[in-house]
Amino acid sequence: MFLAKLMLLGSGELGREFAIAAKRLGCEVVACDRYARAPAMQVADDAEVFSMLDGAALRAAVEKHRPDFIVPEIEAIDTATLSALEGEGWHVVPSARAAQLTMNRDGIRRFAAEELGLTTSRYRFAETEQEALDAAEAVGLPCVIKPVMSSSGKGQSTAGTPDDVRAAFAYAIEKMRGDRPRVIVEEFIRFDSEITLLTIAAADGIHFCAPIGHRQEAGDYRESWQPAALPPAVLEDAQRQAATIVRALGGRGLFGVEFFIAADRAIFSELSPRPHDTGMVTLTSQDPNEFELHLRAILGLPLGPILPRGPSASAVILADRPSRRFRFDGAAEALALGTAETPVDLRLFGKPETLAGRRMGVALARAANVDDAVAAAKAAAAVVTIAHDEEN
Numbered sequence: 001m002f003l004a005k006l007m008l009l010g011s012g013e014l015g016r017e018f019a020i021a022a023k024r025l026g027c028e029v030v031a032c033d034r035y036a037r038a039p040a041m042q043v044a045d046d047a048e049v050f051s052m053l054d055g056a057a058l059r060a061a062v063e064k065h066r067p068d069f070i071v072p073e074i075e076a077i078d079t080a081t082l083s084a085l086e087g088e089g090w091h092v093v094p095s096a097r098a099a100q101l102t103m104n105r106d107g108i109r110r111f112a113a114e115e116l117g118l119t120t121s122r123y124r125f126a127e128t129e130q131e132a133l134d135a136a137e138a139v140g141l142p143c144v145i146k147p148v149m150s151s152s153g154k155g156q157s158t159a160g161t162p163d164d165v166r167a168a169f170a171y172a173i174e175k176m177r178g179d180r181p182r183v184i185v186e187e188f189i190r191f192d193s194e195i196t197l198l199t200i201a202a203a204d205g206i207h208f209c210a211p212i213g214h215r216q217e218a219g220d221y222r223e224s225w226q227p228a229a230l231p232p233a234v235l236e237d238a239q240r241q242a243a244t245i246v247r248a249l250g251g252r253g254l255f256g257v258e259f260f261i262a263a264d265r266a267i268f269s270e271l272s273p274r275p276h277d278t279g280m281v282t283l284t285s286q287d288p289n290e291f292e293l294h295l296r297a298i299l300g301l302p303l304g305p306i307l308p309r310g311p312s313a314s315a316v317i318l319a320d321r322p323s324r325r326f327r328f329d330g331a332a333e334a335l336a337l338g339t340a341e342t343p344v345d346l347r348l349f350g351k352p353e354t355l356a357g358r359r360m361g362v363a364l365a366r367a368a369n370v371d372d373a374v375a376a377a378k379a380a381a382a383v384v385t386i387a388h389d390e391e392n
């Protein structure tokens, strides 16, 4: 009846678009996350609620549903259980090793810099305040301090003085996920721009999407656009580095490979072995989008040509405080900004709860050039507001 059965580990906005793509291709989808009614669960055939760091619960869900493919959607997963499951013949996307190496910043950074020789910022790891101070001295100030296990900028800050380093270390430990108090201390890169290079490992080899530019605030993305303008030699260098690490990680699927661009250098930052948040722009910028490409690569299907639809942008819609009773206002005004030259669209994720800074939706726009697309996406995102019921 179904083409394949997929189990999503993590069911946020990225998983939801992936689940939609999978349903369109006639797959069965089981969505898992730590809370009920997560975005992907709303479109999946079945759902399971448990912490992805709970190995016993993860194994029980796999043995219950017997998926053809286990598809990690977040970083923080019990990767020892994923490896054990893979050893028993279950198929983990793109591979248990890729999930394990990318879950922690020390894994992927040491693999990229020390084993593969990619260009990265200077870095050290630290587990105590004193080690963080020594690390900061070694890489130089200012430096960026992040928990080794975190994403979307959680627990990340920049330190300009030793006092800042102490505070940044304490902040990172407070906000880290998992049970390992460890941070990465990175040289602060004064980059000209940053990009995500969506790189697909498919049955017939490596493919690239046009580079995606993005702007981050507090370690989380605010707008992304495609294509990002890059000198051809810099793009070639980024593509070479991305192909090197994607091949070395193994398996099939789409990867979001992040680079800082400084002068004529592409500096590898990190990578997601799955669709990337800045890649939500591909929901309007190209066919197939990043979720469809991930699915086709996983299933061993031809990707077909990757066709650009025109300069495009995405801009995030964030909540400003915690609430369980809220509604979106302004969707009509946002969509009314769309014109024949600059079409506008929205994705509202249906998360059941807001938090300060939590991403609740994105606005998408296409235009004659990326600057106009970014302006239109930002304008549309700005008129969508979250109204809270005061009885919370």
Ligand SMILES: Nc1ncnc2c1ncn2[C@@H]1O[C@H](COP(=O)(O)OP(=O)(O)OP(=O)(O)O)[C@@H](O)[C@H]1O
Residues within 6 Å of the ligand: 121, 144, 146, 150, 151, 152, 153, 154, 156, 186, 187, 188, 189, 190, 194, 216, 218, 219, 220, 221, 258, 269, 270, 277
């Ligand atoms: N060494 C650095 N120098 C300058 N800026 C940095 C550095 N490291 C991180 N940043 C800034 O912070 C952003 C987030 O960092 P990073 O990608 O490592 O965090 P993350 O929590 O994994 O985010 P995500 O999960 O959204 O990719 C970067 O995109 C960049 O804008």
Ligand SMILES: NCC(=O)N[C@@H]1O[C@H](COP(=O)([O-])[O-])[C@@H](O)[C@H]1O
Residues within 6 Å of the ligand: 010, 011, 012, 013, 014, 015, 073, 074, 151, 152, 276, 277, 358, 359
């Ligand atoms: N940078 C990684 C990223 O964007 N991941 C996306 O955010 C969701 C978690 O959102 P939440 O924290 O609001 O639950 C994840 O499930 C994934 O879709």
Ligand SMILES: [Mg+2]
Residues within 6 Å of the ligand: 258, 270
């Ligand atoms: Mg990142």
